[in-house]
Amino acid sequence: MTTKRVGVIGFPVEHSLSPIMHNAAFAALNMSDWHYDAMSIPPDILRLGLREPKNHGYIGINVTVPHKEAIMEYVQPDEKARAIGAVNTVDFRTNIGTNTDADGLINDLRANQVRIRGQRVLVLGAGGAARAAVYGLLRAGADVAIVNRTKSRADKLVAQLRASARLDGAAVMTLDQAADWGMSLIINCTSVGLHPHIEQSPWIHGLPFPEGVTVYDMVYRPANTALMQQCVAHGGRAIGGLGMLARQGAIAFELWTGVQPPIDLMLRVLQETLETANED
Numbered sequence: 001m002t003t004k005r006v007g008v009i010g011f012p013v014e015h016s017l018s019p020i021m022h023n024a025a026f027a028a029l030n031m032s033d034w035h036y037d038a039m040s041i042p043p044d045i046l047r048l049g050l051r052e053p054k055n056h057g058y059i060g061i062n063v064t065v066p067h068k069e070a071i072m073e074y075v076q077p078d079e080k081a082r083a084i085g086a087v088n089t090v091d092f093r094t095n096i097g098t099n100t101d102a103d104g105l106i107n108d109l110r111a112n113q114v115r116i117r118g119q120r121v122l123v124l125g126a127g128g129a130a131r132a133a134v135y136g137l138l139r140a141g142a143d144v145a146i147v148n149r150t151k152s153r154a155d156k157l158v159a160q161l162r163a164s165a166r167l168d169g170a171a172v173m174t175l176d177q178a179a180d181w182g183m184s185l186i187i188n189c190t191s192v193g194l195h196p197h198i199e200q201s202p203w204i205h206g207l208p209f210p211e212g213v214t215v216y217d218m219v220y221r222p223a224n225t226a227l228m229q230q231c232v233a234h235g236g237r238a239i240g241g242l243g244m245l246a247r248q249g250a251i252a253f254e255l256w257t258g259v260q261p262p263i264d265l266m267l268r269v270l271q272e273t274l275e276t277a278n279e280d
């Protein structure tokens with residue numbers, strides 16, 4: 001029996017939860033001929049490093065930091081990846097690179113019964129994750145405002161999406177302006193609050209949250225971030241980003257295998273892994 005290999009490339013990549021999540025799914029579906037592993041490839045040898053999985057017959061790979069943008073030169077980015085400006089999943093059988101982050105986020109919002117169409121949504125951040133979020137949200141019919149520490153980066157994001165996908169409708173604001181704008185959903189796409197800086201929040205202390213707002217925090221280490229705690233303390237609802245991780249992975253899983261993955265199990269494995277890590 002030949003092993004069907006898939007994996008993730010990044011640098012560093014040892015912390016990635018994707019191998020645990022995908023291998024648990026393979027085991028649950030009795031797909032013992034499939035295996036997912038992590039490959040560390042330094043940025044300066046990305047082109048050469050990509051030969052490794054290709055020559056060893058890998059079916060596909062996930063791509064994580066810092067390669068998501070650089071890899072676009074070596075694969076054929078599909079429409080979504082071109083619009084977002086980053087590839088996080090490659091199918092070596094076609095050499096097509098796609099981006100599953102936007103759909104992972106939108107699918108997780110829907111799984112949590114969060115309304116998107118016609119809603120005002122505030123995106124905090126303007127990096128790669130924010131680009132995927134804004135793309136997904138605009139496509140799903142939301143009105144989007146972006147607040148970022150470096151305003152010029154947010155301006156660039158809006159201009160890029162307009163040029164690459166003819167997507168209009170995102171406005172760049174300050175946090176003060178956004179608080180007056182009155183949104184129903186806030187999505188944290190910054191790395192603020194990420195372990196070990198768990199006391200930090202991208203929301204200014206004391207600034208009120210709009211009534212009935214939901215905060216979705218892409219940060220999932222810790223499971224309950226300072227931003228999520230602030231929002232709940234003000235009567236809002238908070239959702240952590242682990243579901244997005246599971247759902248973006250699930251899209252890649254189905255692309256490579258043609259099999260529907262057990263998303264609930266993948267999510268549970270991620271939760272258990274992080275809980276165990278916290279006990280160490």
Ligand code: NAP
Nearest residue numbers: 125126127128129130149150153189190191218241244245
């Ligand atoms: P990135 O491209 O490096 O962007 C980082 C963003 O965070 C930028 O907007 C940056 O603002 C902002 N930021 C960083 N430190 C800040 C600070 N001290 N104060 C204010 N803003 C700050 O990273 P990314 O790839 O977009 O990822 C962002 C986060 O999303 C990471 O924590 C990542 O783990 C998470 N993520 C989660 C999922 C998931 O599946 N849940 C998927 C993708 C990403 P400037 O532009 O001003 O530097």
